[in-house]
Amino acid sequence: SQQGEEDPQALSIQEGENATMNCSYKTSINNLQWYRQNSGRGLVHLILIRSNEREKHSGRLRVTLDTSKKSSSLLITASRAADTASYFCATDAGAGGTSYGKLTFGQGTILTVHP
Amino acid sequence: NAGVMQNPRHLVRRRGQEARLRCSPMKGHSHVYWYRQLPEEGLKFMVYLQKENIIDESGMPKERFSAEFPKEGPSILRIQQVVRGDSAAYFCASSLDSLYGYTFGSGTRLTVV
Numbered sequence: 511s512q513q514g515e516e517d518p519q520a521l522s523i524q525e526g527e528n529a530t531m532n533c534s535y536k537t538s539i540n541n542l543q544w545y546r547q548n549s550g551r552g553l554v555h556l557i558l559i560r561s562n563e564r565e566k567h568s569g570r571l572r573v574t575l576d577t578s579k580k581s582s583s584l585l586i587t588a589s590r591a592a593d594t595a596s597y598f599c600a601t602d603a604g605a606g607g608t609s610y611g612k613l614t615f616g617q618g619t620i621l622t623v624h625p
Numbered sequence: 626n627a628g629v630m631q632n633p634r635h636l637v638r639r640r641g642q643e644a645r646l647r648c649s650p651m652k653g654h655s656h657v658y659w660y661r662q663l664p665e666e667g668l669k670f671m672v673y674l675q676k677e678n679i680i681d682e683s684g685m686p687k688e689r690f691s692a693e694f695p696k697e698g699p700s701i702l703r704i705q706q707v708v709r710g711d712s713a714a715y716f717c718a719s720s721l722d723s724l725y726g727y728t729f730g731s732g733t734r735l736t737v738v
Contacts, residue, residue, distance in 0.1 A: 541707035545729075552716060553668070598667055611658055611720055611727065612681055615667035 516599055516616040524624050529586040531619040532581075533599030540576055542605035543613065544584050547596045556584075581615075589623045596620050629654075630699075631730035638737050639705045646702040646733045650719030656699045658727065666685040674700060680682050684704055706735045 518531045534544070541560045545553040559566045559575045559582065566573045574586040586593055600613040630649040636667050650657050655676050660668040661684075670684040674694035685692065688708075694700040704711055714734045718727040 526649060543727075550734075553718075553729040555729070581720070600668075610658055611673055611718075612670050613658075613660075613668075614670065614736075615660075616666075617667045 516597070516619040518619060520618070520622070522624065523589055523623045524590060525591055526624075529589050529621055530621070531584045531597050531599075531621070533582045533584070533616055535582075535599075535601045535614075536580065537601075537603050539577075542573075542582050543570075543600045543602065543603045544573060544582075545598045545600060545615075546578055547618070549595070551570065553598070555622045570624070586621075590620075591623050591625045594621060594623050595610045629717055629728050629730035631715075631717050631733050633733060634731065636735045638735065640708055640737055641706050644707050644711070644735055644737075646697045646704075646715050646717075646735070648717030648719075648730060649676040649699040650717075651721075651728050654719035654721050654728070656720045656722075657694050658718045658720075659700070659702050660716045660718065662732070664713070668716060671702075675704060687696070705736075707735070709737050711735060712737045732737055 515534050522577055523529055539561055541558050543558045544556040544558055547553050557568050558575050560570050570587045575582045596618040598615050598618045601613045632647050657674045659671040661671055662668045672685050672692045673681040677696050689705045691703045715734045716729050716731045718729045722725045
Protein backbone atom coordinates (compact mmCIF):
# COMPACT_ATOMS: atom_id res chain seq x y z
CA SER A 511 0.00 0.00 0.00
CA GLN A 512 1.09 3.56 -0.55
CA GLN A 513 1.91 6.34 1.85
CA GLY A 514 -1.21 8.36 2.48
CA GLU A 515 -3.99 5.98 1.55
CA GLU A 516 -7.54 7.15 2.00
CA ASP A 517 -10.47 5.06 2.97
CA PRO A 518 -13.15 4.77 1.71
CA GLN A 519 -12.47 5.40 -1.95
CA ALA A 520 -15.97 6.79 -2.37
CA LEU A 521 -18.58 7.99 0.09
CA SER A 522 -22.17 8.97 -0.67
CA ILE A 523 -24.30 10.65 1.98
CA GLN A 524 -27.32 12.90 2.40
CA GLU A 525 -27.11 16.56 3.27
CA GLY A 526 -26.93 17.09 6.99
CA GLU A 527 -25.14 13.83 7.69
CA ASN A 528 -21.55 13.62 8.84
CA ALA A 529 -18.80 12.36 6.58
CA THR A 530 -15.72 10.59 7.89
CA MET A 531 -12.69 9.84 5.79
CA ASN A 532 -9.61 8.00 6.95
CA CYS A 533 -6.01 8.14 5.90
CA SER A 534 -3.17 5.77 6.70
CA TYR A 535 0.49 6.31 6.10
CA LYS A 536 3.71 4.38 6.53
CA THR A 537 6.64 6.56 7.50
CA SER A 538 7.27 9.10 10.24
CA ILE A 539 5.89 12.50 9.43
CA ASN A 540 6.28 16.13 10.41
CA ASN A 541 2.73 16.98 9.55
CA LEU A 542 -0.32 15.72 7.74
CA GLN A 543 -2.54 17.87 5.61
CA TRP A 544 -5.99 17.52 4.09
CA TYR A 545 -6.92 19.00 0.76
CA ARG A 546 -10.07 19.25 -1.24
CA GLN A 547 -10.35 19.14 -5.00
CA ASN A 548 -13.46 19.92 -6.95
CA SER A 549 -13.79 18.08 -10.22
CA GLY A 550 -11.27 19.36 -12.74
CA ARG A 551 -9.98 22.06 -10.43
CA GLY A 552 -6.96 22.73 -8.24
CA LEU A 553 -6.44 21.75 -4.65
CA VAL A 554 -7.61 23.77 -1.72
CA HIS A 555 -5.76 23.41 1.55
CA LEU A 556 -8.18 22.56 4.36
CA ILE A 557 -6.19 21.88 7.47
CA LEU A 558 -2.71 20.95 8.67
CA ILE A 559 -2.04 18.91 11.78
CA ARG A 560 1.46 18.54 13.17
CA SER A 561 2.87 15.28 14.41
CA ASN A 562 2.69 16.44 18.03
CA GLU A 563 -0.99 17.33 17.76
CA ARG A 564 -3.84 14.88 18.22
CA GLU A 565 -6.86 16.84 17.13
CA LYS A 566 -7.65 20.02 15.29
CA HIS A 567 -10.83 21.84 14.38
CA SER A 568 -11.66 24.31 11.66
CA GLY A 569 -15.30 25.24 11.24
CA ARG A 570 -17.18 22.06 10.35
CA LEU A 571 -13.95 20.12 9.96
CA ARG A 572 -12.37 17.98 12.61
CA VAL A 573 -9.08 16.20 12.04
CA THR A 574 -7.50 13.63 14.29
CA LEU A 575 -4.03 12.18 14.12
CA ASP A 576 -2.82 8.98 15.74
CA THR A 577 0.90 8.68 15.13
CA SER A 578 1.08 5.31 16.90
CA LYS A 579 -1.31 3.89 14.32
CA LYS A 580 -0.05 6.13 11.54
CA SER A 581 -3.54 7.21 10.72
CA SER A 582 -5.67 10.32 10.49
CA SER A 583 -9.33 11.00 10.02
CA LEU A 584 -11.23 13.93 8.58
CA LEU A 585 -14.75 14.51 9.82
CA ILE A 586 -17.06 16.92 8.05
CA THR A 587 -20.11 17.64 10.16
CA ALA A 588 -23.54 18.68 8.88
CA SER A 589 -22.48 18.12 5.29
CA ARG A 590 -23.77 20.23 2.43
CA ALA A 591 -24.15 19.53 -1.27
CA ALA A 592 -21.32 22.03 -1.82
CA ASP A 593 -18.98 19.70 0.09
CA THR A 594 -19.11 17.31 -2.87
CA ALA A 595 -15.49 16.92 -3.97
CA SER A 596 -12.47 14.67 -3.71
CA TYR A 597 -10.56 14.81 -0.45
CA PHE A 598 -6.89 13.99 -0.21
CA CYS A 599 -4.58 13.54 2.70
CA ALA A 600 -0.94 14.41 2.22
CA THR A 601 2.00 13.71 4.47
CA ASP A 602 5.11 15.81 4.85
CA ALA A 603 7.90 13.54 5.99
CA GLY A 604 10.43 16.35 6.05
CA ALA A 605 14.15 16.35 5.61
CA GLY A 606 16.49 16.53 8.55
CA GLY A 607 13.53 16.66 10.89
CA THR A 608 12.02 19.83 9.48
CA SER A 609 9.08 20.19 7.18
CA TYR A 610 10.18 20.07 3.64
CA GLY A 611 7.27 20.56 1.33
CA LYS A 612 7.58 17.28 -0.47
CA LEU A 613 4.08 15.98 0.07
CA THR A 614 2.97 12.43 -0.50
CA PHE A 615 -0.67 12.27 -1.48
CA GLY A 616 -3.12 9.43 -1.23
CA GLN A 617 -5.50 8.59 -4.04
CA GLY A 618 -8.35 10.42 -2.40
CA THR A 619 -11.89 9.86 -1.24
CA ILE A 620 -14.66 10.96 -3.55
CA LEU A 621 -17.42 12.46 -1.42
CA THR A 622 -20.88 12.97 -2.86
CA VAL A 623 -23.42 14.81 -0.76
CA HIS A 624 -26.97 14.50 -2.05
CA PRO A 625 -29.37 17.41 -1.46
CA ASN B 626 -2.98 38.57 -3.90
CA ALA B 627 -3.82 36.52 -6.97
CA GLY B 628 -2.63 33.24 -5.51
CA VAL B 629 -0.56 30.75 -7.45
CA MET B 630 -1.03 31.38 -11.14
CA GLN B 631 -0.50 28.66 -13.67
CA ASN B 632 -0.74 28.97 -17.41
CA PRO B 633 -1.92 27.81 -19.71
CA ARG B 634 -4.93 26.12 -18.12
CA HIS B 635 -5.14 23.66 -20.98
CA LEU B 636 -2.42 22.66 -23.37
CA VAL B 637 -2.66 20.31 -26.32
CA ARG B 638 0.49 19.02 -27.91
CA ARG B 639 1.20 16.47 -30.60
CA ARG B 640 3.57 13.64 -29.84
CA GLY B 641 7.16 14.80 -30.16
CA GLN B 642 6.46 18.47 -29.46
CA GLU B 643 7.61 20.40 -26.42
CA ALA B 644 5.36 21.50 -23.59
CA ARG B 645 6.17 24.48 -21.39
CA LEU B 646 4.15 24.98 -18.24
CA ARG B 647 4.47 28.16 -16.22
CA CYS B 648 3.88 28.84 -12.56
CA SER B 649 3.97 32.17 -10.76
CA PRO B 650 4.05 31.61 -6.99
CA MET B 651 2.18 33.70 -4.49
CA LYS B 652 3.78 37.02 -3.74
CA GLY B 653 6.55 36.56 -1.21
CA HIS B 654 6.77 32.78 -1.66
CA SER B 655 10.17 31.53 -2.69
CA HIS B 656 9.48 27.79 -2.55
CA VAL B 657 7.87 26.15 -5.56
CA TYR B 658 6.76 22.55 -6.00
CA TRP B 659 5.51 20.73 -9.07
CA TYR B 660 3.15 17.75 -8.90
CA ARG B 661 1.59 15.56 -11.54
CA GLN B 662 -1.86 14.03 -11.32
CA LEU B 663 -2.73 11.20 -13.64
CA PRO B 664 -6.43 10.48 -14.23
CA GLU B 665 -8.18 9.01 -11.19
CA GLU B 666 -5.03 9.24 -9.08
CA GLY B 667 -3.60 11.42 -6.37
CA LEU B 668 -0.85 13.92 -6.92
CA LYS B 669 2.72 12.75 -7.26
CA PHE B 670 5.63 14.96 -6.28
CA MET B 671 7.97 15.87 -9.10
CA VAL B 672 10.35 18.63 -8.05
CA TYR B 673 11.00 21.24 -5.36
CA LEU B 674 12.73 24.47 -6.30
CA GLN B 675 13.84 27.64 -4.65
CA LYS B 676 15.01 30.66 -6.57
CA GLU B 677 17.73 29.51 -8.99
CA ASN B 678 18.11 26.19 -7.19
CA ILE B 679 16.68 22.72 -7.58
CA ILE B 680 16.35 21.34 -4.07
CA ASP B 681 14.80 17.94 -4.76
CA GLU B 682 14.05 16.47 -8.16
CA SER B 683 13.57 12.91 -7.01
CA GLY B 684 10.12 12.69 -8.61
CA MET B 685 11.15 13.89 -12.03
CA PRO B 686 11.47 11.37 -14.85
CA LYS B 687 15.10 11.02 -15.78
CA GLU B 688 14.64 12.07 -19.37
CA ARG B 689 12.73 14.77 -21.22
CA PHE B 690 11.60 16.64 -18.08
CA SER B 691 13.29 19.69 -16.63
CA ALA B 692 12.32 22.50 -14.29
CA GLU B 693 13.68 25.87 -13.40
CA PHE B 694 12.84 28.76 -11.13
CA PRO B 695 14.89 31.74 -12.26
CA LYS B 696 15.72 34.78 -10.20
CA GLU B 697 13.15 36.73 -12.18
CA GLY B 698 9.97 35.36 -13.68
CA PRO B 699 7.87 32.25 -13.22
CA SER B 700 8.92 28.71 -12.62
CA ILE B 701 8.89 26.63 -15.80
CA LEU B 702 8.28 22.91 -16.17
CA ARG B 703 9.48 21.78 -19.55
CA ILE B 704 8.65 18.49 -21.19
CA GLN B 705 10.50 17.69 -24.38
CA GLN B 706 9.29 15.26 -27.04
CA VAL B 707 5.99 14.63 -25.29
CA VAL B 708 4.37 11.22 -25.40
CA ARG B 709 0.77 10.19 -24.72
CA GLY B 710 1.71 9.03 -21.23
CA ASP B 711 2.60 12.61 -20.33
CA SER B 712 -1.08 13.55 -20.54
CA ALA B 713 -1.99 14.63 -17.03
CA ALA B 714 -2.78 17.59 -14.85
CA TYR B 715 0.33 19.38 -13.63
CA PHE B 716 0.00 21.38 -10.45
CA CYS B 717 2.31 23.92 -8.98
CA ALA B 718 2.32 24.88 -5.31
CA SER B 719 4.17 27.54 -3.41
CA SER B 720 4.89 28.14 0.22
CA LEU B 721 6.28 30.76 2.50
CA ASP B 722 7.01 28.12 5.06
CA SER B 723 5.47 24.76 5.74
CA LEU B 724 3.73 25.77 8.96
CA TYR B 725 0.77 27.03 6.98
CA GLY B 726 0.50 24.46 4.25
CA TYR B 727 0.90 25.04 0.61
CA THR B 728 -1.09 27.01 -1.91
CA PHE B 729 -1.81 25.19 -5.11
CA GLY B 730 -2.52 26.64 -8.49
CA SER B 731 -5.44 25.49 -10.62
CA GLY B 732 -3.18 23.33 -12.71
CA THR B 733 -2.34 22.89 -16.36
CA ARG B 734 -4.08 20.04 -18.12
CA LEU B 735 -1.79 18.66 -20.76
CA THR B 736 -3.23 16.50 -23.49
CA VAL B 737 -0.90 14.79 -25.91
CA VAL B 738 -2.54 13.73 -29.15
